[in-house]
Amino acid sequence: MTFKRGQFKNYTLKTKLLLTYIIITIIPTALLGYVAYSQYVLSVERQVGTYIPRLLNQANNNMERQIEQYFDEMNQINNNKEVMNILRKSTYQNVSNMKQDEHLVENYLASSFMQGSREHVIGVFVSSKDRLFQNSRLSYDSGFSTSKSIGLYGNSYKLIGEERVFFPHETSLFFKERKPFVLLVKQIIDYENRHNLGTVFVALDLAFIEQTISTVDEQDDAKMWMVDNQGYIIYHSMPSFIGTLDKDKVDYPIANGSFQSDQTLYSSANSVKNRWTFMHAIPVSHLTEESDFVRNITIIAFFIIVVLAIGSSIVLAWGVAKPIQRLAGEMKRAEKGDFDIQLTNESNDEVGMLSKAFSKMLREIEELINEKYEIELKQKEAELYALQSQINPHFMYNTLENIAIMVEEDEKTSVVEMVTNLGRMLHYSLGNKDQFVPLCLELQHIQDYLVIQKARFEETLAYSVVAAHTLHDKMTPKFILQPLIENAFEHAYLPGQTLEINVTVTEEDSVMQLVIQDNGKGFSSEKLALIKQQLTDNQMFKKDDSFGLSNVNGRLVLHFGNEYHLRIQSEEGIGTKIFMRIPILDRGSVHNHDREN
Structure with missing residues (x-):
C-alpha cells in the first residue's frame, strides 16, 4: 500500500483503525518483547555468573575447613605419650619389641583415623626412622620420596612448613585399581627435644570432595571439576577426566569469577593456600531453556492474538457511525450516583449494544452493592476457618x-x-x-x-x-x-x-x-x-x-x-x-x- 500526502484522511475508518492498531500496538509490543527477552537472558547470565562463584568459594571454604580438621586430628599424635615414645626410638633389642610397637601404633591409627564418621579415609601411614606404621582399607604400593614426588619411604623430600596437601601426580603412592585420592602430609615434631620424628600421611577418597560440592553440581548439563596450578584435574563430575590435564586452564581470563566462551558460562574460584581451583561450566542454552520455551509459546500466542485483534478491529470499525452524545449524557448521570436510568435504544449496532451493556452494568452495580457486605462476611469467615x-x-x-x-x-x-x-x-x-x-x-x-x-x-x-x-x-x-x-x-x-x-x-x-x-x-x-x-x-x-x-x-x-x-x-x-x-x-x-x- 502506497501512502501519499493528505491521502490518509480519505481512507475508510476500518483501514484507519487497522493501521493505527498495527503502528501503536503490534510493532511496539513486538519490539518490547524482543528487548525484554534479550535483557532477561543477560540478567540470567549475570545472576548465575555472580551466584556460582559464591557457591564455589563456599565449597572452597568447606574443603579447607575439612582439611584443617584432618590436620588437627593428625596433630593429636603429639598428645599420645606412648606413640611419641615409640617414634623417639632409633633401635630395638629384638624383633618382638619392634612388632609390639608396630601393633600399638597401628591400633592407634585405626582407632583415631579409620573408625566412626571417617569413611573417606582410605589409609593412614606414619614414616619414622626407616619404619613404616600403616592402616589402610585398600592394598597399596609406594616408592621412596624424591625431590619431585613424595612417598612413604625415605626422608629426601623437604616439606615447606609442617603440613601440606599433595595430589596424586605429586606422590609415588598408588592404591588398588588406581583409586583417586588426595594425600595430607604433616611433620611429626618432638616439641620437647625440637627434633623431627617422622611424617604422618592421610589419604582421603575423592568422595569427600563430591560431598562438599554436591550443592553446586546439581544441574544435569553442568560440569564441575577441580584442578591444581599446573592444570592437573584432581576431581571431575565425569570420572573419566580425573587424572588428565585441563589444557585450557592457562587461557582462562580470570582465576575468580565468571566468563563466557563458546556459548558456555564458566565460573572459577581459586584456593591460594591449597593450590587448587574449582571450575564450573554450564551451557548458556541450559540457563535459558525455560525462557526459550516461554518465548516460543509467547510468539505463537502473540500471532494468534494479533490475527484475532485485527479481525476484531475490522468488525468493530464497520458499525461505528452514529453519535453517542445521549449515551455520554446518561453516563454523566451515572457518574454522579444516579442509577435510575432507562435507555430506550433498541438498535443492534455498536451503540445499541453499548447502551444495553451500560444498562446491564448499572443493574449489576446495584446488585453488587447489595451483595458486597454479605460476600465480604462469607470471605472473611472462610479465611478465618482456613486459618483455624x-x-x-x-x-x-x-x-x-x-x-x-x-x-x-x-x-x-x-x-x-x-x-x-x-x-x-x-x-x-x-x-x-x-x-x-x-x-x-x-x-x-x-x-x-x-x-x-x-x-x-x-x-x-x-x-x-x-x-x-x-x-x-x-x-x-x-x-x-x-x-x-x-x-x-x-x-x-x-x-x-x-x-x-x-x-x-x-x-x-x-x-x-x-x-x-x-x-x-x-x-x-x-x-x-x-x-x-x-x-x-x-x-x-x-x-x-x-x-x-x-x-x-x-x-x-x-x-x-x-x-x-x-x-x-x-x-x-x-x-x-x-x-x-x-x-x-x-x-x-x-x-x-x-x-x-
Missing part, C-alpha cells in the same frame, strides 16, 4: 523431633503418649468441620497441645486448665483457645525462666468467661495500647506480630458482635492476662444463633 484448620509446621517439626529422640532413648510410654496426643490433635483439626464444638473438646485439644509442649520445654513450662463442670457441654467456636496459647509461647517465653500458663473457664452473668494468663515478659504500655487499638478497629495483624490475637478477636466479633471482642491486661516483666467472653450456647441453640447473625 492449620497446625503450625514448626510445632509439628519439633513434636516429631521429640518423638524421634524418645524412640532413640527407648522411652516407649512417652512415645505412646506423644503419638496419642498428636493423633488426637490432628483428628480434631482435620476430622471435625463444625465451626462450634463442645467446650470439653476444645479443652482436651489445648491439653494435648500443652502436654506435647511440656515434653519439649520440660521444667521450663508449667500449666493448668480449670473449667466449671457445668460448662463442659456448652458450645464454643472451634480453635478459639489454641491461637492464644501459641501466642503465649511466641511472645511470653523467656529462656531460662519457667513459663506458667493458666486457663480458667467460669460462668459470669450468664456468659462464659475464659481467661488465659501467663507470667511472661508482657507488653510495654505503648505496645499494649497499639494492640488494643488494632483490636478495637478489627485490624489484621501480621503473622509475626500477635497474629493469634487478631484471628480470635475477628472470629468473636464475626459470630457474636463487637461487644464480645478480646480484652487484654499486660504489664512488662509481670505477664499478660487475656479475657474472652462467649454467650452460653447449647447444641441446639448454635444453629439459631448463626441464622440470626
